[in-house]
Amino acid sequence: MLGRPLLRTSYEADMALFPSVTQRVVFALFLLFLVAIPFFAPGTIGESGSLPGPTFLGTSDWLRLLVTLGIYAIGALGLNILTGLAGQVSLGHAFFMAVGAYTAAVFGSPQGPLWGLGLPIWIWLPMAGIVPAILGTLIAPAAVRVRGLYLAVVTLGLVFIGEYLWRNLDFITGGSQSGRTFPALEFRFWQEEEAVLSMTEPATWFGVLNMSPTAKTYLFVLVLTAVMALVAKNLQRTRTGRAFMAIRDRDVAAEVMGVDEFRTKTLAFAISSFYAGIAGALLATFIGRTIPEQWNLNMSVEFIAIILIGGIGTVTGTLLGSAFVIILPRLVADLTQLGERLVREGGTWATILDPLVSTGSGDWGLVNTSAGVAPGLSVDQLNLVIYGVLIIGFLIFEPLGLYGIWLRIRNYWKGWPFTY
Amino acid sequence: MNGRGQGSPLLEVKDIRLSFKGVKAIDGVSFEVYPGELFAIIGPNGAGKTSIFNCLNQVYRPQEGDILWKGQSIMGLKPNRTAELGIARTFQNIALYPHMTVVENILTGRHIRMDTGWLSNALWLGRARRAEVEHRLRVEEIIDFLEIEQWRKHPVGLLPYGVQKRVELGRALAMDPELLLLDEPVAGMNLEETEDMARFILDIQDELGIAMILVEHDMGLVMDIADRVMVVDFGRRIAIGPPAEVQRNPDVIKAYLGEETGAASDRAQPVG
Numbered sequence: 001m002l003g004r005p006l007l008r009t010s011y012e013a014d015m016a017l018f019p020s021v022t023q024r025v026v027f028a029l030f031l032l033f034l035v036a037i038p039f040f041a042p043g044t045i046g047e048s049g050s051l052p053g054p055t056f057l058g059t060s061d062w063l064r065l066l067v068t069l070g071i072y073a074i075g076a077l078g079l080n081i082l083t084g085l086a087g088q089v090s091l092g093h094a095f096f097m098a099v100g101a102y103t104a105a106v107f108g109s110p111q112g113p114l115w116g117l118g119l120p121i122w123i124w125l126p127m128a129g130i131v132p133a134i135l136g137t138l139i140a141p142a143a144v145r146v147r148g149l150y151l152a153v154v155t156l157g158l159v160f161i162g163e164y165l166w167r168n169l170d171f172i173t174g175g176s177q178s179g180r181t182f183p184a185l186e187f188r189f190w191q192e193e194e195a196v197l198s199m200t201e202p203a204t205w206f207g208v209l210n211m212s213p214t215a216k217t218y219l220f221v222l223v224l225t226a227v228m229a230l231v232a233k234n235l236q237r238t239r240t241g242r243a244f245m246a247i248r249d250r251d252v253a254a255e256v257m258g259v260d261e262f263r264t265k266t267l268a269f270a271i272s273s274f275y276a277g278i279a280g281a282l283l284a285t286f287i288g289r290t291i292p293e294q295w296n297l298n299m300s301v302e303f304i305a306i307i308l309i310g311g312i313g314t315v316t317g318t319l320l321g322s323a324f325v326i327i328l329p330r331l332v333a334d335l336t337q338l339g340e341r342l343v344r345e346g347g348t349w350a351t352i353l354d355p356l357v358s359t360g361s362g363d364w365g366l367v368n369t370s371a372g373v374a375p376g377l378s379v380d381q382l383n384l385v386i387y388g389v390l391i392i393g394f395l396i397f398e399p400l401g402l403y404g405i406w407l408r409i410r411n412y413w414k415g416w417p418f419t420y
Numbered sequence: 421m422n423g424r425g426q427g428s429p430l431l432e433v434k435d436i437r438l439s440f441k442g443v444k445a446i447d448g449v450s451f452e453v454y455p456g457e458l459f460a461i462i463g464p465n466g467a468g469k470t471s472i473f474n475c476l477n478q479v480y481r482p483q484e485g486d487i488l489w490k491g492q493s494i495m496g497l498k499p500n501r502t503a504e505l506g507i508a509r510t511f512q513n514i515a516l517y518p519h520m521t522v523v524e525n526i527l528t529g530r531h532i533r534m535d536t537g538w539l540s541n542a543l544w545l546g547r548a549r550r551a552e553v554e555h556r557l558r559v560e561e562i563i564d565f566l567e568i569e570q571w572r573k574h575p576v577g578l579l580p581y582g583v584q585k586r587v588e589l590g591r592a593l594a595m596d597p598e599l600l601l602l603d604e605p606v607a608g609m610n611l612e613e614t615e616d617m618a619r620f621i622l623d624i625q626d627e628l629g630i631a632m633i634l635v636e637h638d639m640g641l642v643m644d645i646a647d648r649v650m651v652v653d654f655g656r657r658i659a660i661g662p663p664a665e666v667q668r669n670p671d672v673i674k675a676y677l678g679e680e681t682g683a684a685s686d687r688a689q690p691v692g
Contacts, residue, residue: 012549234548235542238544238548243531245517249517252515253511253515254517255500256509257591
């Protein structure tokens with residue numbers, strides 16, 4: 001095998017996720033990097049401080065962003081199965097996420113003024129996926145009868161029905177005023193006092209590693225995201241995924257080939273809702289307290305943006321898209337702040353950046369950091385503009401999204417220095 | 421030759437009628453297809469040939485008449501059930517899945533012959549893995565049979581038309597059908613591609629023993645390879661029999677070439 005690493009001698013080798021040695025090594029290194037990220041934080045190791053090396057991603061601020069990224073990636077993987085593979089455009093993702101979140105709350109939170117059963121995580125987290133999946137299966141018969149734009153409108157309706165429901169089911173959701181808290185990420189066998197593993201308390205592992213709550217949550221979400229991504233990939237490359245794609249590409253032909261359209265679409269809804277529910281539950285527990293209005297259309301659109309920008313119908317693309325959509329606003333905000341500082345300090349940079357960044361009410365600029373005071377767009381507004389431009393741009397120029405760009409770069413270097 | 425055209429009929433179509441809001445697409449057509457037979461349906465454009473196909477796999481539901489598969493009525497079944505019974509088809513305007521590769525496209529034909537559930541697929545359990553490999557083997561046999569090895573990993577949307585037609589035939593073959601419906605398999609092909617396709621069709625009949633119904637406008641091909649021919653016009657059967665016999669039928673000649681005199685007839689009226 002050493003002599004010809006690209007020679008495949010079995011169909012199993014041909015179907016492998018990472019067929020070449022290089023791919024396997026690079027992927028393993030990348031995973032290792034992801035696992036190592038929280039250990040770069042100052043104070044992670046013993047008393048003395050961090051592991052030697054970069055600490056750029058170690059501050060808990062950035063780590064929180066990465067946790068959000070992982071959670072969004074799980075949700076986006078679900079939408080990718082429904083919209084990317086099975087071709088059913090859904091704007092109702094936020095609805096199923098909310099169902100997951102409130103299911104988690106009912107099963108996992110202790111009984112208080114609001115409903116709660118106080119069960120451990122190994123019950124409430126799976127239930128947060130299963131209940132939305134059942135609901136998705138029940139709703140699917142209404143949804144599989146309509147296609148394309150009409151389906152988008154039907155699922156859009158779900159979000160609004162959901163918002164109404166959550167506002168009025170205040171014994172579960174806490175209502176619009178106060179919202180409710182969600183179960184903490186703690187492992188218990190049953191309802192015993194002391195948690196086996198708590199992701200809300202700092203701890204010291206192996207006597208040397210100081211783990212902050214965020215660091216532990218990060219590792220937990222990382223594992224979950226990896227498992228969910230693997231499952232999504234497995235679905236895609238087997239009989240189930242092919243049935244989804246067949247329905248997406250040519251529904252009549254797929255039926256004539258023996259694919260049950262109704263069953264397949266229902267399954268896609270159920271699996272997608274499962275992912276959404278898990279993501280919703282994790283997001284809610286991570287944020288800690290949410291109000292019903294959080295699960296709105298904006299959230300659904302964010303997920304559509306993730307799969308469109310990342311590359312529709314691909315797992316890699318969905319992960320890339322999640323990273324992009326979650327990290328971009330933070331980068332925009334940071335860069336705006338940096339720009340503002342440079343403008344205040346004066347010098348060459350100030351001259352260049354002055355028309356772009358507004359520093360106060362008297363100074364005109366494209367973007368400002370003090371919303372409502374200075375002229376120009378706020379950072380949030382600028383983010384919306386950037387999303388919009390990116391979605392339109394990708395739809396027109398690169399329908400395969402970031403994944404498509406990656407493919408082109410890869411193919412260029414594959415053939416380098418030849419043109420093809 | 422392996423007893424083709426013998427025994428009890430595989431498929432019996434009994435006086436089916438299909439109309440769309442008053443437009444009669446099929447107006448009482450009956451025929452039988454026997455195991456291993458190569459049966460051709462010809463007729464002018466709009467005669468109802470493709471509609472007959474759509475009735476056979478229940479994409480359309482005829483309002484009257486009956487369709488029997490091995491003596492059992494298939495009327496009212498879902499299209500995917502007819503596929504499971506053993507009726508496969510190709511389409512006039514290629515209906516492959518353009519974003520999937522050749523292997524994946526043909527593997528979708530194996531869908532009904534695989535029994536792995538979504539859960540074992542999602543977890544890539546041993547069962548799912550074995551099934552994928554086992555059915556991939558069958559797909560490779562078909563790829564070999566149709567001589568499309570070199571395009572194996574290409575997305576079919578990017579392949580030339582003639583190759584796409586072959587892939588579509590492969591996808592239908594992957595279903596291990598007993599009856600194969602071929603809707604204009606050589607439409608738009610040049611002579612060489614047509615001859616290749618004719619060879620594949622004859623090989624399917626001889627080596628695999630699959631019965632076929634062929635809808636085709638290429639008269640030369642039909643008359644050369646079909647065992648029996650049915651001619652339809654305006655949704656009605658106007659002739660049925662061996663090619664040589666059908667060719668001499670005066671009604672057929674009339675339908676294709678028009679009448680010698682300018683006498684008023686159904687054909688002379690403008691068709692809406």
